[in-house]
Amino acid sequence: MKPSATPVTTTLTDDQMQALAQSFHDIAFEIGQVRLDAISAGSKLTDPSIVQLQGYVYSLMNTAANFALQAANLTLANADQAVNEISLATKAADDALDELKDVDKAVQIASSVVVLAMAISTKDLGQIATAAKSVVTTAGFPV
Amino acid sequence: MSVTWVRRRLLVQIVTVAALCAGINGCVNLDDAAGLSKLADEARAVLPKVSSDVSGTCARQNILFENTPAAERPKTEQAQDCKPYQELADHLAKDQNALIAYFDALGKLSSNQPLGYDAVINKNVTASSTNTAFSASAITAGNDAQSLLKSLADAATAGYREKQLSRLIEANDAVVQSLTQSLKKVVTADYTLLLSNEELSLDTFYQGPMASAQPNERLTLILVQRQYANDKSALQVRKEDATSYGKVMDDLATLHAKLKLEAEKKASMVEVARQVAPVVESLKTTLSDIQSRSNQP
Numbered sequence: 063m064k065p066s067a068t069p070v071t072t073t074l075t076d077d078q079m080q081a082l083a084q085s086f087h088d089i090a091f092e093i094g095q096v097r098l099d100a101i102s103a104g105s106k107l108t109d110p111s112i113v114q115l116q117g118y119v120y121s122l123m124n125t126a127a128n129f130a131l132q133a134a135n136l137t138l139a140n141a142d143q144a145v146n147e148i149s150l151a152t153k154a155a156d157d158a159l160d161e162l163k164d165v166d167k168a169v170q171i172a173s174s175v176v177v178l179a180m181a182i183s184t185k186d187l188g189q190i191a192t193a194a195k196s197v198v199t200t201a202g203f204p205v
Numbered sequence: 206m207s208v209t210w211v212r213r214r215l216l217v218q219i220v221t222v223a224a225l226c227a228g229i230n231g232c233v234n235l236d237d238a239a240g241l242s243k244l245a246d247e248a249r250a251v252l253p254k255v256s257s258d259v260s261g262t263c264a265r266q267n268i269l270f271e272n273t274p275a276a277e278r279p280k281t282e283q284a285q286d287c288k289p290y291q292e293l294a295d296h297l298a299k300d301q302n303a304l305i306a307y308f309d310a311l312g313k314l315s316s317n318q319p320l321g322y323d324a325v326i327n328k329n330v331t332a333s334s335t336n337t338a339f340s341a342s343a344i345t346a347g348n349d350a351q352s353l354l355k356s357l358a359d360a361a362t363a364g365y366r367e368k369q370l371s372r373l374i375e376a377n378d379a380v381v382q383s384l385t386q387s388l389k390k391v392v393t394a395d396y397t398l399l400l401s402n403e404e405l406s407l408d409t410f411y412q413g414p415m416a417s418a419q420p421n422e423r424l425t426l427i428l429v430q431r432q433y434a435n436d437k438s439a440l441q442v443r444k445e446d447a448t449s450y451g452k453v454m455d456d457l458a459t460l461h462a463k464l465k466l467e468a469e470k471k472a473s474m475v476e477v478a479r480q481v482a483p484v485v486e487s488l489k490t491t492l493s494d495i496q497s498r499s500n501q502p
């Protein structure tokens with residue numbers, strides 16, 4: 063039996079971190095847009111789902127800021143594969159949120175992206191992969 | 206009066222003064238030719254307006270957060286911790302000070318003026334520790350700044366003067382190129398993303414209440430719209446400043462590369478003046494742009 067290869071652990075490059083930060087910022091922007099559209103359509107600022115969306119906007123902006131500010135220590139096993147999975151997931155979320163009118167659906171997608179951000183902070187490739195898949199399926203795309 | 210005409214006139218002036226000066230009494234030096242000390246003074250006055258705002262954006266976002274009624278945001282959300290922002294701003298300030306001090310030192314050494322700040326340089330070399338939690342560009346900038354400061358400290362200790370200037374320029378070109386590009390990246394990419402976050406905070410703060418305003422709140426709405434427009438305009442100025450900062454760093458890199466090239470060719474100061482005049486003019490214009498935007502009401 064062949065010994066299994068140990069995954070190569072690498073630190074994400076500055077450009078990769080910048081791209082991740084931008085992706086999370088863009089999703090925060092899209093969620094903010096869904097929230098504003100809902101308010102324009104008659105939802106109240108204090109409606110639970112509107113408040114929840116507001117919380118996700120803050121949360122994802124913080125994630126983006128953290129990646130931009132102090133990102134040098136993000137070291138992942140199979141970093142390129144992880145970044146690829148995260149990128150596919152954030153793109154799926156971004157696309158699904160664009161022009162979305164369904165607030166509940168936006169809450170679900172936003173929640174899955176926040177879970178992905180938390181998974182990244184664990185640096186556990188398994189958790190990242192699971193969370194990335196969850197984002198893609200919640201966004202309505204096949205895995 | 207066209208920009209090209211103004212630039213051409215400045216170039217002619219610099220070269221003429223340098224040529225006259227050299228012809229009359231041989232007084233011309235690198236500081237006369239490139240105006241490095243004056244340029245350093247202008248950069249020292251202007252660049253911190255941009256770099257210090259890395260922490261300013263966090264403070265402004267927190268004000269918006271705290272002014273959002275508690276019922277409109279989740280109870281678990283808290284204002285941001287501005288400490289990392291402040292640490293990065295401090296780090297940037299040290300690194301850009303090292304860069305400015307270096308150009309200032311080139312000017313002073315070339316005119317045989319004493320450096321006069323050996324103690325400060327030594328202190329900064331020690332203080333410029335690198336926080337490994339920063340982005341790779343910020344860490345690179347910190348290492349480059351330390352290297353420059355060390356080089357200046359060595360030059361001061363060894364009593365460098367005009368004749369050894371070429372050696373200093375040639376030895377430090379790679380570090381200057383790296384430091385300028387790292388500072389540019391931190392400001393034009395990382396800080397600009399933080400400003401985009403601030404813009405989203407602004408939009409969220411104003412647009413929600415504006416969209417849900419009642420018909421009897423018309424006059425209040427007008428006032429709020431004006432305040433929103435003012436805040437957006439101020440943010441736009443900061444974004445333009447960040448872009449200008451990047452241009453200043455590119456120009457400083459180009460200026461140093463030209464100085465190195467001319468040093469290698471052992472060119473006359475008149476020729477050096479001719480070569481660097483356009484980039485010096487571009488630097489002055491960009492620094493002046495940042496300064497005038499900060500003077501706007």
